[in-house]
Every structure is written in C-alpha cells, then in structure tokens.
Amino acid sequence: MVEAFHPDHYEPRVPSELLEELQDMDNPYPFTPERVEAGQQIYFGKxxxxxxxxxxxxxxxxxxxxxxxxxxxxxxxxxxDGELMWVLRNGSPGTEMPVRVGKVISEEEGWTVIHFIRTFSTGIQQ
Ligand code: HEC
Known part of the structure; x- marks a missing residue:
C-alpha cells in the first residue's frame, strides 16, 4: 500500500539517490519581479x-x-529549487500532488512558478 500521508513535512520528497544532485541544481532563470509576476499567473492560471x-x-x-x-x-x-522541480516533474508519489511539468506547464514555466512560490514566505509580492 502506498503511504499517502507523510507525517513529516520536512522529510525530502525526492528519491534519496537523487537528493544530492537535486540540491546542487540551480534555477536557471533569474529571480526578477517580472518572473515572479509570470509565476503568479501560472499558479492562479494554467x-x-x-x-x-x-x-x-x-x-x-x-x-x-x-x-x-x-x-x-x-x-x-x-x-x-531542484527538489521542487523534481516534484513538479514527477508529482509527490502517494499524494494528490500531480505531475505538472510536461503535462500542463513547460520546464521554463515550472522554474518560473517556483520563484513565485518562494515569495509566500518572504512576502515580496504581497
Ligand atoms: C490536486 C491538488 C494539487 C495541485 C493541482 C497542485 N498541488 Fe502541489 N501539492 C499537493 C499536495 C497534496 C502536496 C503535498 C505532497 C506531499 O506531502 O508530499 C503538494 C506539494 C507541493 C510542493 C511541495 C513538495 C515538497 O517538496 O515538499 C510543491 C512545490 C508543489 N506542490 C507545487 C505545486 C505547483 C507549482 C502546482 C501548480 C503548477 C501544484 N503544486 C499543483 C497538491 C496539489
């Protein structure tokens, strides 16, 4: 049976053998107000x-x-960002988090929406 509930929110969601590689991966797009705005449109839209x-x-x-x-x-x-990208590409197995990149949004849109997600804790755009 797939464990649908991860009690620990901080536990990595990516396969352990990929963790190091994904942690080294940088977002290829710069964090700019324009990109945060575009990310917001993806988040609320497509x-x-x-x-x-x-x-x-x-x-x-x-x-x-x-x-x-x-x-x-x-x-x-x-x-x-690399770990979040993995989740956007693969979903979070065993949960309702669906595959997004390659299905409803492109790679670039994935990296862009990640920049927007970062602003929820910094409050930059609000
Ligand atoms: C059908 C519901 C659903 C939709 C649509 C959805 N998510 Fe999620 N998302 C979830 C759930 C449930 C989790 C928690 C998964 C877990 O506990 O591993 C999650 C987790 C995440 C995480 C955290 C993964 C981690 O490493 O902790 C990110 C980032 C994320 N979603 C981004 C997005 C983005 C960006 C979109 C839109 C492009 C999106 N999600 C659309 C349900 C959804």
Whole structure:
C-alpha cells in the first residue's frame, strides 16, 4: 500500500539517490519581479496550483492530508529549487500532488512558478 500521508513535512520528497544532485541544481532563470509576476499567473492560471495550494499558499484541506504550507520559512529553507522541480516533474508519489511539468506547464514555466512560490514566505509580492 502506498503511504499517502507523510507525517513529516520536512522529510525530502525526492528519491534519496537523487537528493544530492537535486540540491546542487540551480534555477536557471533569474529571480526578477517580472518572473515572479509570470509565476503568479501560472499558479492562479494554467498550473491550477491554487486549487490545492490556495491563494495564500497555506493549502486547502483535503481528505487524508493537506498540501504543504508555502508560508512556512523552515520548509522554504529546507527545500532547494531542484527538489521542487523534481516534484513538479514527477508529482509527490502517494499524494494528490500531480505531475505538472510536461503535462500542463513547460520546464521554463515550472522554474518560473517556483520563484513565485518562494515569495509566500518572504512576502515580496504581497
Ligand atoms: C490536486 C491538488 C494539487 C495541485 C493541482 C497542485 N498541488 Fe502541489 N501539492 C499537493 C499536495 C497534496 C502536496 C503535498 C505532497 C506531499 O506531502 O508530499 C503538494 C506539494 C507541493 C510542493 C511541495 C513538495 C515538497 O517538496 O515538499 C510543491 C512545490 C508543489 N506542490 C507545487 C505545486 C505547483 C507549482 C502546482 C501548480 C503548477 C501544484 N503544486 C499543483 C497538491 C496539489
């Protein structure tokens, strides 16, 4: 049976053999106000992220488990952009987090929406 609920939000979501490589991976696009704005449009638009992650990034309550709280600075510090990209490409197995990159958004849009997600804890865009 697949374990659908990860009790520890900080535990890595990526396969352990890839963790080091993903932690070294940089976001290839610069963090600029234009890109944060574009990321916001993806989040609320074609990426459908808002459906589960809510407009405040705290996540909608769903049966079994709720999505990550993007406003949690400890979670933000724990995760690298490379790890988030892996989740966008593969989903979070055993949870409702679906594959996004390659399905509903492109690679570049994936990196762009990651920049926007970072602003939930820094409050830059709000
Ligand atoms: C159908 C609901 C749903 C949609 C749509 C969705 N997510 Fe998620 N997302 C989840 C759930 C549930 C989790 C928690 C998964 C877990 O516990 O591993 C999650 C987790 C995440 C994480 C955290 C992974 C980690 O390493 O902790 C990121 C980043 C993320 N989602 C980004 C996005 C983005 C960006 C979009 C839109 C392009 C999106 N999600 C769309 C449900 C969703």
């Amino acid at each position: 990426g459908q992220c808002v459906t589960c992650h809510n407009d405040n990034g705290k996540g909608v309550e769903r049966p079994g488990h709720s999505p990550r709280d993007f406003t949690d600075p400890k979670w933000q510090e724990t995760r690298t």
